[in-house]
Amino acid sequence: MQKIETLFVDLSNWFIAWLQSLGVPLAWADAILLLIQFLCIVGIILANITILIWLERKVSGFIQQRPGPNRLGPHGVFQTVADALKLLTKEDIIPSKTDRLIFITAPILFMTISVMLYIVLPMGKDMQVVDLNVGLFFFISLGSLTTIALLMGGWGSNNKWSLLGAMRSVAQMISYEIPLALSLMGVVMITGSLRLSDIVAAQDNVWFILLQPIAFITYFIAATAELNRGPFDMPEAEQELTAGAYTEYSGMRYALFFLAEYTNLVAVSALLSTLFLGGWQGPWLPSWLWIIIKTYLVMFLFMWVKWTFPRIRMDHLMAFSWKVLIPVTLVNIVATGFGLYIFKGIGG
Amino acid sequence: MLQTEQLTINIGPQHPSAHGGLHVEAVLDGEVVVDAIPHVGYVHRSVEKIAESRTYAQFVPYTARLDYLGTHLPVIGYVQAVEKLAGIEVPERAEYIRVIMGELSRIASHQLFIGSLAIDLGATTGLLYCMRDRERIMDMFEMTSGQRLLAAYMRIGGIAEDLPPEFLPAVRSFVRDIPKMIKEYQGLLYGNEIFQARLKGIGKLSAQDAIAYGVTGPNLRACGVSYDIRKAEPYGIYDRFDFEIPVGSNGDAWDRLMVRNEEIIQSGRIIEQALDQLPEGEIRAKVPRVFKPEKGKSVYHRIEGAKGELGYYIVSDGGEKPYRLHVRAPSFVNLMALPLVSRGGLVQDIIVNIATLDPVLGEADR
Amino acid sequence: MYGTGLLKGMAITLKYFFSKKITIQYPEEMPKLPERFRGRLYIEFEKCIACGICTKTCPNDVLSLEDARDENTKKKKLISYTIDHQYCMFCNLCVENCPSNCLHFSHDFEMSRYNRADIKEVYHRPPEMDQVPAQVSAPDSGEAPEPSSDLTEDALKKQKKMEALMTALDKNPVKVLSRYVDSEDDAQILAEIIQADRSKAEKLVELMADDQEKARKVAVAFVNKEKKQRQRQTEGGE
Numbered sequence: 001m002q003k004i005e006t007l008f009v010d011l012s013n014w015f016i017a018w019l020q021s022l023g024v025p026l027a028w029a030d031a032i033l034l035l036i037q038f039l040c041i042v043g044i045i046l047a048n049i050t051i052l053i054w055l056e057r058k059v060s061g062f063i064q065q066r067p068g069p070n071r072l073g074p075h076g077v078f079q080t081v082a083d084a085l086k087l088l089t090k091e092d093i094i095p096s097k098t099d100r101l102i103f104i105t106a107p108i109l110f111m112t113i114s115v116m117l118y119i120v121l122p123m124g125k126d127m128q129v130v131d132l133n134v135g136l137f138f139f140i141s142l143g144s145l146t147t148i149a150l151l152m153g154g155w156g157s158n159n160k161w162s163l164l165g166a167m168r169s170v171a172q173m174i175s176y177e178i179p180l181a182l183s184l185m186g187v188v189m190i191t192g193s194l195r196l197s198d199i200v201a202a203q204d205n206v207w208f209i210l211l212q213p214i215a216f217i218t219y220f221i222a223a224t225a226e227l228n229r230g231p232f233d234m235p236e237a238e239q240e241l242t243a244g245a246y247t248e249y250s251g252m253r254y255a256l257f258f259l260a261e262y263t264n265l266v267a268v269s270a271l272l273s274t275l276f277l278g279g280w281q282g283p284w285l286p287s288w289l290w291i292i293i294k295t296y297l298v299m300f301l302f303m304w305v306k307w308t309f310p311r312i313r314m315d316h317l318m319a320f321s322w323k324v325l326i327p328v329t330l331v332n333i334v335a336t337g338f339g340l341y342i343f344k345g346i347g348g
Numbered sequence: 349m350l351q352t353e354q355l356t357i358n359i360g361p362q363h364p365s366a367h368g369g370l371h372v373e374a375v376l377d378g379e380v381v382v383d384a385i386p387h388v389g390y391v392h393r394s395v396e397k398i399a400e401s402r403t404y405a406q407f408v409p410y411t412a413r414l415d416y417l418g419t420h421l422p423v424i425g426y427v428q429a430v431e432k433l434a435g436i437e438v439p440e441r442a443e444y445i446r447v448i449m450g451e452l453s454r455i456a457s458h459q460l461f462i463g464s465l466a467i468d469l470g471a472t473t474g475l476l477y478c479m480r481d482r483e484r485i486m487d488m489f490e491m492t493s494g495q496r497l498l499a500a501y502m503r504i505g506g507i508a509e510d511l512p513p514e515f516l517p518a519v520r521s522f523v524r525d526i527p528k529m530i531k532e533y534q535g536l537l538y539g540n541e542i543f544q545a546r547l548k549g550i551g552k553l554s555a556q557d558a559i560a561y562g563v564t565g566p567n568l569r570a571c572g573v574s575y576d577i578r579k580a581e582p583y584g585i586y587d588r589f590d591f592e593i594p595v596g597s598n599g600d601a602w603d604r605l606m607v608r609n610e611e612i613i614q615s616g617r618i619i620e621q622a623l624d625q626l627p628e629g630e631i632r633a634k635v636p637r638v639f640k641p642e643k644g645k646s647v648y649h650r651i652e653g654a655k656g657e658l659g660y661y662i663v664s665d666g667g668e669k670p671y672r673l674h675v676r677a678p679s680f681v682n683l684m685a686l687p688l689v690s691r692g693g694l695v696q697d698i699i700v701n702i703a704t705l706d707p708v709l710g711e712a713d714r
Numbered sequence: 715m716y717g718t719g720l721l722k723g724m725a726i727t728l729k730y731f732f733s734k735k736i737t738i739q740y741p742e743e744m745p746k747l748p749e750r751f752r753g754r755l756y757i758e759f760e761k762c763i764a765c766g767i768c769t770k771t772c773p774n775d776v777l778s779l780e781d782a783r784d785e786n787t788k789k790k791k792l793i794s795y796t797i798d799h800q801y802c803m804f805c806n807l808c809v810e811n812c813p814s815n816c817l818h819f820s821h822d823f824e825m826s827r828y829n830r831a832d833i834k835e836v837y838h839r840p841p842e843m844d845q846v847p848a849q850v851s852a853p854d855s856g857e858a859p860e861p862s863s864d865l866t867e868d869a870l871k872k873q874k875k876m877e878a879l880m881t882a883l884d885k886n887p888v889k890v891l892s893r894y895v896d897s898e899d900d901a902q903i904l905a906e907i908i909q910a911d912r913s914k915a916e917k918l919v920e921l922m923a924d925d926q927e928k929a930r931k932v933a934v935a936f937v938n939k940e941k942k943q944r945q946r947q948t949e950g951g952e
Contacts, residue, residue, distance in 0.1 A: 059731070060472075062730075062731045062732075062735070063473055063727045063730055063731050064472070064473050064476040064477075064730070065476065065477075065480060065730055065733060065734075065735055065736050065737075066476070066735055066736070066737045067735050067737055070739075160355075161357075231470070231542060233470070234696070304724060304727065304728065304731075305724070307472065307473050307727065308471065308473060308536070308720075308723050308724050308726075308727045309470070309471060309540065309542050309720065309723065310466065310469035310470040310471040310474075310540065310542050310543050310546060311469055311470030311542075311546075312542055312545070312546075313545070313546055313694065313696050313697075314379070314694070314696065315379075315694065316545055316546075402773050405771075405807070406771065406772075406773040406807065407773070408805070408807075409773060409803045409805035409807070410773070473727060477730075480736060487748075490747075490748050490750075490751065491748045491750070492750070493750065493752075493806075494748070494750040494751050494752035494804070494806070494819065495752055495804060498803075498804075500803070500804075500805040500806060500807075508806060508810060509750070512748075512749070512750070514748075532726060535722045535723060535725070535726050536722075536723045536726045536727070537723075539718075539719035539722055539723065540719045540720060540723050541717065541719050541720060542720070544719075
């Protein structure tokens with residue numbers, strides 16, 4: 001059992017030892033290991049996305065009392081492959097008067113930022129690519145860079161509806177940044193550190209979801225808005241006027257936007273399970289399996305919310321963020337402060 | 349001051365929430381709607397002209413295609429108009445069966461209304477639950493006439509075929525399940541705070557404006573006017589049933605939804621009473637094979653369709669084909685209230701207003 | 715509390731997540747169709763009497779037929795029958811009004827074709843319908859062959875037709891008789907006459923199988939006689 005638990009850690013240690021035995025200096029060996037870890041992350045992301053697209057369709061089907069995709073492969077597991085092949089073979093249309101550099105770079109930037117989020121996530125005991133001491137801060141700040149990519153997509157399309165959709169989307173994402181960051185402050189206050197591995201370690205006795213339930217809910221809502229998903233997908237919905245910032249994209253570029261959104265979703269779910277559900281801690285199963293299970297549970301929660309609720313109107317959305325979520329998170333911080341004071345006073 | 353410009357955009361005719369083929373030209377000032385002009389006519393099939401070259405009995409299937417979501421109601425209206433024109437009396441059993449079929453069609457139409465409103469707002473699951481419940485009604489129609497949606501089951505003088513034995517238990521079990529169905533819609537849709545926030549206070553229509561524009565049906569009743577043709581001018585045997593007319597108070601989108609929801613329950617009551625009173629007997633009066641009404645006679649007969657007052661104006665010239673047939677389509681008249689209701693609101697509310705005015709473009713364009 | 719409605723909605727969707735799926739997996743499972751389902755139209759060629767009611771009743775000109783008058787018996791016979799499904803509304807007017815019940819709706823709903831021309835179905839007169847029934851002769855047994863029946867082929871057909879008309883008259887007299895008189899009321903009177911007097915029914919049936927014009931004249935005569943009789947009765951009664 002112990003061997004399975006430390007499988008990946010042992011593997012990387014063995015790899016460095018082997019490279020050193022070949023005469024490579026330690027710094028170089030570390031760099032090569034880092035490169036391989038990046039590639040592994042990309043592989044993990046691709047695998048997850050493939051499963052996730054299938055999972056979303058199956059979950060939505062089951063909620064609607066229908067089986068979802070079930071023709072290609074057992075239970076339709078090859079549906080994503082078919083969709084990806086279809087998108088790859090589509091014609092790549094770039095409208096004529098667009099700003100080509102911005103148009104082409106937008107999806108690439110979106111995807112890159114989303115991939116960079118995985119660097120700080122703990123995927124098991126001692127299994128992080130880089131254990132930054134400001135890991136949480138890094139995560140939140142990178143998450144807000146995605147707005148630039150969206151704005152680039154909208155501007156570069158040379159289409160007023162795309163620009164309209166992109167600006168709405170950006171307004172939504174910026175408004176929900178603040179509750180996003182503020183709701184995590186409670187967790188940071190209890191832990192006393194921004195390092196993600198410390199936060200996981202601090203959940204030894206009790207998971208933070210029990211200590212900070214309001215923070216969990218507000219972070220969940222703010223994250224749904226950040227991901228342009230669920231009840232907050234007004235800027236990119238079909239029943240509204242246009243497809244938002246993604247109107248002019250076709251084929252693989254369009255796919256890249258959606259893949260980037262799903263990548264973001266997995267990252268946010270992993271963060272939620274790290275911060276509130278105890279990370280990789282759990283009895284009996286290896287740690288990297290636990291975090292997978294918890295991440296998928298949180299993703300199921302996201303999907304469940306998306307397929308149940310209607311869309312929120314734009315002005316209600318903004319009003320909700322500024323007038324409801326921010327005060328609630330501020331109250332949560334104050335309450336956490338009080339709680340800590342009393343707890344330290346009692347505990348000594 | 350910043351110089352701003354008004355933007356004109358087109359919603360539809362090819363649009364996921366256009367309810368048929370409706371084209372709305374929206375003039376916007378930022379997010380606020382200055383005007384929303386509906387352009388209809390994309391589904392025009394010249395049904396009224398076709399009527400002039402078909403005999404009265406041959407035209408019956410065409411009427412089903414007018415309001416295709418309220419399956420039997422437009423057909424009932426037409427055959428009753430022709431019977432009024434020629435003075436034919438329909439046997440009792442046929443009248444009761446017509447009432448049952450008509451009210452089932454009304455329930456089906458309102459269920460689709462709720463489902464399409466849900467998906468226009470983004471709750472896709474709502475549509476699928478409403479469709480699943482509507483399948484039960486379609487199965488009942490299939491049992492009797494062989495067709496699910498465009499059943500040509502009525503004939504001049506009565507009904508085509510008698511009910512099969514499995515129909516009555518199916519209707520009874522459906523009527524028993526109506527309260528459970530409404531409770532589920534309440535839990536998933538009406539109780540949802542987001543849903544309520546999207547609908548309450550949107551698209552207010554005052555009672556005077558509604559009467560001035562000629563809006564009828566559930567839209568008028570939502571404004572507070574208690575006018576239902578089944579009670580005001582009973583046709584057929586509607587005066588034998590005991591039911592209430594749901595009336596709203598504000599005239600906004602929420603009231604229009606609630607009025608239709610309540611109508612489903614009242615239709616269930618009517619069906620139950622009709623089932624209890626159903627007599628035996630013939631199902632079709634004797635109509636001569638070559639059917640020629642009096643020359644020069646004209647009749648206007650109106651019924652309470654699922655969307656409002658559905659009227660048929662038939663002029664006869666003594667031949668076996670009508671000289672002129674005009675259909676007063678409620679969706680066409682109701683749609684003309686769209687600009688009034690949308691002005692001053694937001695862009696997303698145009699979608700909500702179209703959905704709650706419940707137009708069926710087949711009827712509006714004929 | 716704000717938000718309970720949201721949670722109730724989520725509870726409902728979760729309940730359905732674990733419930734049985736209602737989809738019918740189409741090509742493998744066929745839907746259960748009720749008896750009166752209206753699928754593709756088809757005609758039983760032998761029963762058709764080429765009256766043309768269905769072609770006149772159809773609102774959309776879906777049905778068309780080609781008939782010829784038989785030289786020997788002076789009756790109409792059907793040569794070919796065309797059903798063009800692309801215009802069909804499935805309104806049931808043709809099936810309902812067919813006097814010999816030969817048009818039906820099948821349960822076949824898979825009517826897609828690759829060409830528009832393939833949707834049209836043409837039924838041609840099968841050659842067996844005009845054949846003489848074969849003589850049965852014993853092989854070399856020495857016996858004289860069984861004498862063929864006294865009736866010729868035409869007489870056999872006439873007898874069959876009379877029997878069919880008799881059963882039709884018994885089942886729905888008004889419908890059959892309304893073709894020989896002017897109005898429904900007259901048909902009703904005629905029905906009463908033949909129910910009362912069987913010999914008149916047989917005479918009428920023989921004429922119907924033979925000569926339509928003569929049958930019409932006789933039927934109208936019966937009706938007028940009966941009407942006069944009844945009028946005299948009411949006048950006598952007053």
